[in-house]
Structure formats: structure tokens, C-alpha cells
Amino acid sequence: MHTSPSVRKVFEGVATRHEMHRMFNRHRGNPIMAEGDAQQLFAGEWFEIAESKHDYMLDILPPLWMRGDMFAMHEFMTGNITSVFFSLAIDGRRRWFHGYCDLSDRLSPERMKAAIIERESRPVRAMTRDERLEHIWSSTHDDYRGYAGERWPHVMRGRRTVLVYAGQSGTVLKLLDDLTEAEVAAKLPVQFRHLPETVAA
Incomplete structure (x- = not known):
């Protein structure tokens, strides 16, 4: 979970x-x-x-x-x-x-x-990877996010999922935590894509 x-x-x-x-x-x-x-x-x-x-x-x-x-x-x-x-x-x-x-x-x-x-209060505006994933989850419409169910391996069930565009494969359901950097960037609003990444305090 x-x-x-x-x-x-x-x-x-x-x-x-x-x-x-x-x-x-x-x-x-x-x-x-x-x-x-x-x-x-x-x-x-x-x-x-x-x-x-x-x-x-x-x-x-x-x-x-x-x-x-x-x-x-x-x-x-x-x-x-x-x-x-x-x-x-x-x-x-x-x-x-x-x-x-x-x-x-x-x-x-x-x-x-x-x-x-x-x-x-940090001097440079930045986002950690976790903050990027949380923003994606918060801003994704309910129709395009969910939770891994019975079709997923047992150890993955209950984890958060989002639809992502996979090129020729079309849209696929993927675990939120497993998004690549490119997929994260594609799902973030343009103004957040190039913010530096910080290590969580």
C-alpha cells in the first residue's frame, strides 16, 4: 500500500x-x-x-x-x-x-x-521526485488514475496507478511510483517541468 x-x-x-x-x-x-x-x-x-x-x-x-x-x-x-x-x-x-x-x-x-x-523558505524553487509524483496524483482526473486491482500481481495491488501515453502502444496503465523521468515531465504542467530536483529534507 x-x-x-x-x-x-x-x-x-x-x-x-x-x-x-x-x-x-x-x-x-x-x-x-x-x-x-x-x-x-x-x-x-x-x-x-x-x-x-x-x-x-x-x-x-x-x-x-x-x-x-x-x-x-x-x-x-x-x-x-x-x-x-x-x-x-x-x-x-x-x-x-x-x-x-x-x-x-x-x-x-x-x-x-x-x-x-x-x-x-528555501531560496531556490524546486521539487523533489516525491513532490512531483504527488502533484501528478493530485491534478490527474479520476478517470485517468486509480489503484492496482486483481489483474495486477498480488504485491502491487492497492498501489496508485495512472494512465500514460506509451507511443505506438497508445495509453497504458502504470504504477505512479514507476513513472520514468520523461513520463513525469510529460504529466507535469510546463511551468514545473524544469524546476530543479531537491533531496527531501
Whole structure:
């Protein structure tokens, strides 16, 4: 099954309202969701949003709590995981973010805040391979992504898959983690294809 580092960026750029809501559902269809133990899928994921989306989410329902530059949603995604929204000053500029935090760990929101600030304060804009793959997953339409099922070898079942163009073979289904650099580049928006690759911190 898909496993990820504890805190990870899952979308490059500022998400629109449509993109934000798509990312709230980016694990729809994952076999783990049906088993009812999906906390590991969501915990630690974060992405950037616009100020208007941050304020919109604050106005939907009374927050579970507010702490200076962050607030938590009252409704939980799964288990102890809920949305936490951040308003952070980074390099002298105010920016807004959404993250999924496990509130059974009271330090989880502060750790995510620190990770976001560290990641977004880097002097050169870059993306790790994992961030490129997460962006592809987040931005690929549901019709063109899925999970390896019974037709796949047992050890691959449940892993994420995407459709890729394979030249004369047409489009083929391939494991997301197995995309070549050329396939990754082809699936990324043009403005992200030539960003330098960094080693994850």
C-alpha cells in the first residue's frame, strides 16, 4: 500500500477552490478507505491556498479551535484527522495553507507549521521526485488514475496507478511510483517541468 513521509507537500502552486476540493478527496477509491483505517493516507498532507479560500473555510462552521495563525475544522476527515488552516508569514509575505493533522498528537499542528515554513523558505524553487509524483496524483482526473486491482500481481495491488501515453502502444496503465523521468515531465504542467530536483529534507 501507499506510504508517505509524515509531513509532505502534495500540490505545487496555489490551489484554486476546485483544486482544493479535489485534494480533499484525493484518496477516494483507495482500498484502505473501505477498510475504515485511512488516517495514514491523510495525516501530514499539506498544500497552499489563497487567502479567500482560507477565509471561506473559516466562515463555514465554527472552528474546533483557533491559535493565533491557525485554526482547526470541527468536522474530522477520519479518526483523529482534521483540516488545519494556516496563515503564515514567510519571507516577509503572508501565505495560506491547508494541512491534515492528527489531533491525537497535540504537537502535530505546530510540527506541520514548522515544516511548511522550512519547505517554503528555501531560496531556490524546486521539487523533489516525491513532490512531483504527488502533484501528478493530485491534478490527474479520476478517470485517468486509480489503484492496482486483481489483474495486477498480488504485491502491487492497492498501489496508485495512472494512465500514460506509451507511443505506438497508445495509453497504458502504470504504477505512479514507476513513472520514468520523461513520463513525469510529460504529466507535469510546463511551468514545473524544469524546476530543479531537491533531496527531501
